[in-house]
Amino acid sequence: MWRRGMITRLIVLVVVGFVVIGPLVGTVIWSFAVKWYWPNPLPQELGLKYWANAFGKRSQVLGALGVSMAIALIVVAAALLVSIPAGYALARLNVPWKKAMLVLFLMPQAFPQLPVFITMSSIFYRLNIAGTVVGVTLAHLVVSLVYSVWITTATFKSVPAILEDAAVNLGCTRLKAFFTITLPLAIPGLIASAIFVFLNSLDEFTGTFFIGSPYVRTLPVLMYTASMGYNMQAASVIAVMLTIPSLVFMAVLEKFLKAEYIHGLGV
Amino acid sequence: MAGAHPQAQTEDQLVVRQDRPNYAALLLVLPALALLAVLYLYPLVSSIWMSLVSGEGLGLANYRKAFSLYWVDMVYTVAIAILSQVLVFVTSVSIAGYLRFEKWPLLNLLYRLPLFIPFLIVGHSMRVFLAPHGVMNMMISRVTGIRELPGLAFGWEGLVISYVWKQFPLATLLMLGAFESISDSMIEAAQNLGCSRTRAILSILLPISSPTVMVAMVLTFVSTIGCLSIPLLVGAAKPVMLPVDMSFRVTYFNDWGVANALGVISYLIVVALAYYYLTHMTREEGV
Numbered sequence: 226m227w228r229r230g231m232i233t234r235l236i237v238l239v240v241v242g243f244v245v246i247g248p249l250v251g252t253v254i255w256s257f258a259v260k261w262y263w264p265n266p267l268p269q270e271l272g273l274k275y276w277a278n279a280f281g282k283r284s285q286v287l288g289a290l291g292v293s294m295a296i297a298l299i300v301v302a303a304a305l306l307v308s309i310p311a312g313y314a315l316a317r318l319n320v321p322w323k324k325a326m327l328v329l330f331l332m333p334q335a336f337p338q339l340p341v342f343i344t345m346s347s348i349f350y351r352l353n354i355a356g357t358v359v360g361v362t363l364a365h366l367v368v369s370l371v372y373s374v375w376i377t378t379a380t381f382k383s384v385p386a387i388l389e390d391a392a393v394n395l396g397c398t399r400l401k402a403f404f405t406i407t408l409p410l411a412i413p414g415l416i417a418s419a420i421f422v423f424l425n426s427l428d429e430f431t432g433t434f435f436i437g438s439p440y441v442r443t444l445p446v447l448m449y450t451a452s453m454g455y456n457m458q459a460a461s462v463i464a465v466m467l468t469i470p471s472l473v474f475m476a477v478l479e480k481f482l483k484a485e486y487i488h489g490l491g492v
Numbered sequence: 493m494a495g496a497h498p499q500a501q502t503e504d505q506l507v508v509r510q511d512r513p514n515y516a517a518l519l520l521v522l523p524a525l526a527l528l529a530v531l532y533l534y535p536l537v538s539s540i541w542m543s544l545v546s547g548e549g550l551g552l553a554n555y556r557k558a559f560s561l562y563w564v565d566m567v568y569t570v571a572i573a574i575l576s577q578v579l580v581f582v583t584s585v586s587i588a589g590y591l592r593f594e595k596w597p598l599l600n601l602l603y604r605l606p607l608f609i610p611f612l613i614v615g616h617s618m619r620v621f622l623a624p625h626g627v628m629n630m631m632i633s634r635v636t637g638i639r640e641l642p643g644l645a646f647g648w649e650g651l652v653i654s655y656v657w658k659q660f661p662l663a664t665l666l667m668l669g670a671f672e673s674i675s676d677s678m679i680e681a682a683q684n685l686g687c688s689r690t691r692a693i694l695s696i697l698l699p700i701s702s703p704t705v706m707v708a709m710v711l712t713f714v715s716t717i718g719c720l721s722i723p724l725l726v727g728a729a730k731p732v733m734l735p736v737d738m739s740f741r742v743t744y745f746n747d748w749g750v751a752n753a754l755g756v757i758s759y760l761i762v763v764a765l766a767y768y769y770l771t772h773m774t775r776e777e778g779v
Contacts, residue, residue: 238598245605248617248657251627255620266634307524314520321513326521328770333532334711335766337718339735340755341532343742344539367531374524428610431720435742445612452616452725461620464613471608 249468255461275458279466285447286463293443296358297426300365304373304422305415312377313403317386330374338368339431346435356440364432369422376421380414381407420474428467543752554753562754568731570761572648573716576655580712583656584663589693591664592671607661611715615725618654619645622726650726651733658722659712666708670701707772710765717758734758 255261256275258268279286314320315327333341345364346355354360384407392402430445437446444463451460546553559566587603590596606614621627624643633639644650671693679692687695698705723733734754741751759766 234596238602241599241602244657245602247628247631248614248621249605249609251621252613252617254627266630307527310520311524314517318517318520319512319514320517320521321515324774326525327774329525329528329533331770331773332536335714335769336536336762337714337735337755337758339718339720339738340539340752340758341535343738343748343751343755344535344542345531346742347748348535348538363531367527370524370528370532428612430610430612434720435739445610448616449612449721449724452619457620460616464616468609468613471610475608
């Protein structure tokens with residue numbers, strides 16, 4: 226009986242392994258392939274040539290990485306800045322029309338985002354911020370609000386309100402109690418929210434494609450251009466670069482892994 | 493509520509205080525709300541407005557043009573999304589059901605991998621993997637000796653494979669969570685009466701967790717319908733998914749009216765699902 230079970234497990238593992246890992250392995254191999262002609266199952270020549278190119282002096286990749294990182298960090302800062310007060314109020318205070326507000330913050334996830342980006346690009350064009358880093362940052366920010374507002378709200382709900390009330394009873398001001406008690410206790414959740422926002426911005430393609438083109442080239446846009454031009458090695462190098470942070474952060478964040486949040490990554 | 497001062501108030505007053513809306517708290521939500529209103533709601537409303545404005549003035553001209561030019565793509569998009577959805581459902585119910593009964597950490601880890609891969613990279617990886625001379629065919633050729641295998645990329649097969657690959661882990665993760673919250677005693681009772689595992693999944697686990705299953709289906713369906721990068725990278729030249737039509741309508745024809753009409757049509761395709769999702773999520777949060 227146990228042998229039949231083992232064989233079934235082995236078959237399941239091989240099938241799932243091939244299906245799930247296969248496409249990724251292909252991309253990783255391509256990133257190290259210097260020469261790879263059909264019908265060889267493995268590249269004729271392996272090497273770090275395209276990785277060296279990506280980090281070389283005349284590379285567009287480093288520039289794009291810088292732009293991507295800068296946008297992502299600004300988006301994280303802005304998202305936290307508006308989400309901490311909003312999340313606190315939605316979690317603790319009796320805000321009027323609370324339900325309607327939470328629905329509004331979820332809407333970008335409940336409907337396709339593409340039409341909004343298309344219209345946003347025409348609005349930004351009139352405002353002269355289409356094709357600029359400012360425009361792209363704003364586009365990333367609006368999509369990030371879903372994660373940051375919902376995660377910070379959940380975080381502040383999980384911090385017992387009674388701790389802050391106790392401090393206030395003993396003569397502490399509400400503001401001081403927030404900064405010395407509630408905020409430090411909420412830090413893990415806020416870091417999780419920051420990481421989700423960071424990854425979402427780093428991987429964002431559609432909004433950048435419409436609002437940033439042709440001047441703002443982030444890593445995903447560069448990868449798309451390379452892949453469409455059948456520059457498989459260059460595209461695969463960027464694909465691997467973009468995947469590593471997600472895998473690392475998500476391994477760290479296992480505890481906060483709520484499926485709805487990660488789902489929208491990199492649309 | 494946060495302003496409550498338990499010693500100074502009787503319980504009655506506390507309740508009154510909780511019920512009274514705190515308008516000052518609106519100020520805390522205001523910055524986030526303003527960003528959302530300006531950057532999301534305004535474009536959303538103006539995309540609906542722009543879809544109604546054409547050279548002939550206000551009317552449905554853009555929609556007539558959208559239907560006459562793109563009706564094949566509309567049917568294609570819905571068909572591909574539904575086919576992918578059926579496969580996502582079957583795959584995720586099987587894996588979540590299996591993992592509900594058998595603890596298998598390796599499989600539990602393995603199936604989650606695509607969750608962390610952004611859509612764009614899924615598109616590129618599938619392009620590399622499924623092309624006629626792609627990585628998959630090279631491997632199969634080596635094992636079987638068959639030289640010229642058909643490629644699966646650049647057609648409906650590639651699209652369906654890519655969508656299912658990206659979406660099934662989310663559905664599985666959500667469903668497994670719901671399945672695991674159902675107590676063993678209920679399942680054991682059924683099994684004692686001769687119920688098989690498959691039957692237990694279909695007639696106990698699935699019906700009890702149907703709200704979660706619905707949420708999983710809504711989220712995956714909406715993002716399949718709205719995804720641009722995967723169809724750009726692995727789709728055929730014709731027919732194409734609606735997001736590609738929208739994008740081309742703007743970049744090649746500078747035709748915002750028809751692009752937005754297509755956008756509104758894509759909203760209408762998902763509107764019932766979106767409504768379910770939004771009401772469910774706010775109910776879950778207990779607000």
